[in-house]
Amino acid sequence: MTARIYTAGLLVIGDEILSGRTHDKNIAQVASWLQVQGIRLSEVRVVADVQDRIVEAVNALRESYDYLFTTGGIGPTHDDITVDAVSAALGVPVIIHPEAHAILERYYTDKGGLTDARLRMARTPEGAELIPNRMSGAPGIRIGNVHLMAGVPHITAGMLDALTGTLEGGAPLISETVGGFIPESEVSELLREVEKAHSQCQIGSYPFFRDGRVGANFVIRSTDADELQSCFDTLCDGLGAAGFDFTPGGI
Amino acid sequence: MTARIYTAGLLVIGDEILSGRTHDKNIAQVASWLQVQGIRLSEVRVVADVQDRIVEAVNALRESYDYLFTTGGIGPTHDDITVDAVSAALGVPVIIHPEAHAILERYYTDKGGLTDARLRMARTPEGAELIPNRMSGAPGIRIGNVHLMAGVPHITAGMLDALTGTLEGGAPLISETVGGFIPESEVSELLREVEKAHSQCQIGSYPFFRDGRVGANFVIRSTDADELQSCFDTLCDGLGAAGFDFTPGGI
Structure with missing residues (x-):
């Protein structure tokens, strides 16, 4: 039996990310949160504060x-047009x-009252x-399968927290990592074989360069805990047999 | 005379970003580098290590x-399929x-020689x-308007450095920032008016929450240095006239 896989897209809206001024923190935050909900983040797009581009991306992602x-x-400011774009x-x-x-x-009772600008933040698509x-x-705002959240990461975190457990998801994707100062080019055949022998697991290889030495972390992902453990054991055995030092949990 | 605007798309390929395991650093790095080349990053997509999804995104972005x-x-590993996908x-x-x-x-002469796995890294689309x-x-690999770079950020940095000055671009987008512990909802009308009066400038408002207080940085962007300065002066005057403390350069 293959369990249904639930998928999500993420649309990051903002010139500040595309200009390089702000380092995005929401992709990793939303991705990690989705894993726990049993929902797989399948695609991210980042677009500018331009209505047509937002509309196009919203429609592509909500349908996919x-x-x-x-x-x-x-x-509350003039460049905040997400509600207008999603409504369109x-x-x-x-x-x-x-x-x-x-x-x-x-x-805003004790903060100077509700001005016109602040009232902008009460605008939503009808039916939200x-x-x-x-x-x-x-x-934040939820309409259909679309969830509009803040750009400021810690506010987004609070909104995600409020949504925890409210979305239908599948089995969470779980992972095990093993890493070492191992050149990935020397174990690529081993990785391929181990993955092939464990059809319910995926292995990702993430190289790094640290203290003048190359290495890699190998991350095994699965929704099945037994398969994951078996794949992890096989990979560790293989790395040991090939004479490599490795660290369960990754380095 | 309106100068031609050069645009770019960025495709980040990798399950590790979509799983939340790795915090992407390439978006900000490529974005900042493009600014200096006079090329505007217009869209980013992040997709999984799945050939069909890469092919689709490559074609959408290279044409746009x-x-x-x-x-x-x-x-060199089995999950490295960008060359295959771009060729397709x-x-x-x-x-x-x-x-x-x-x-x-x-x-690899003094590193154990060129194995089959390592030879994978010599594969390119024909004509690259x-x-x-x-x-x-x-x-890295360049074919037509497509540039394939590493996932490891410091290797990508080296490849960007090698490409510096080789791509045709327009006038670089330059910026000035002013910030303060100013609730953006209290200056949204001012921002809108100042932007309207400076048609060659865009103003972005980036709120934050720090030390228990709200504030924002306002970033003005333009390709015209005189317009940028005029817009910056007008905004600072407006913030001062409204009684706000502000810091040129942002906080």
Whole structure:
């Protein structure tokens, strides 16, 4: 029996990533969180703050995968156009969400009140639900299989936390790592053979260069714990038989 | 006169990024390097080590932008399939590149010789040129507007360095930043007005939460130094007139 695999796309929206000014932290954060939900991140796109490009990417990704997550562009400034773009992609109007309005009103009571700019953060596509944001006032947004989250990583973290356990997923992908100062070119045949003998496992080889020496970490991934263990044992045996020093857990 | 804008797409290939195991460093690195070349990074995609997905993304990006860069998947192991996928996308056969063969033979002379696995790194799409790699033996690959680079960031850095000044670009995008413990929702109207008054500038607003206080950096980008300075001065004047403390250069 093959279990259903649940998939997700991630759309990172923001000129600051494409300019190199900001190092993205959301890809790794969303990816790790999805693993635990039993959902596989299958594709990421990063696009600029340009409505047509966002619309195009939203439609491509929400149709290709079970879930779509977006980060960025839901703040109060003129370059925050994610809500408009997602609404256009879905063909629904933008509304002021009554619950978001109330949340922001409460949040800004002792912070100078709810200005027009701040009210922008209550705008959602019609028919959306809110994703709680315990860090700052403005909520995330969920409509259909699309989840709009903040660009600031720690706010996104809070939104992911609020979503934990609410999405249907499959068996989480689990992994084991073994690494060493082993040139990957000397074990590529071994990796290929071990992977072939364990059809429910994938092995990734991640080379590095450290302290003047080359090495690699080999990561085995599977949804089946027994298969994973068997594949890990076989790989360690193979590395040992070939005379390599290796470190379970990776280095 | 509007100067031509040169654009690029970046395709990051690798399960390790999509699993969250590895934090990508190539997006920011390639983005920053492209800025200096006068080329605008317009879109990034991250896909798994699956040939069909790579082929699809390569064709979409190389046709949409002036240049395409890929990172990852050009090593010696079974999960390194970028050369195969790019060849399939371009409709050309994979060959052993004679010059790459010679480079690898020299490189591995005192490292155990050129095995079958290592020879994989001499494979290129037919018609390709090499991108020098001073860090390790295996070269990068250039064919048409597609540039195949390593996944390991410091090796990619060396390949970018080798490409510096060889690609046709436009005027580099330059930027000025001003920041402060300023809630972006209190200056969104100001940002919109200042941007509107400087048609050759874009202003991005990047909020943060630090030491228990909210703030933001405002980044102005332009290809025109005079316009950039004028926009920067106007924004600083506006922030000062509104009673905000701000720091040129950002905080």
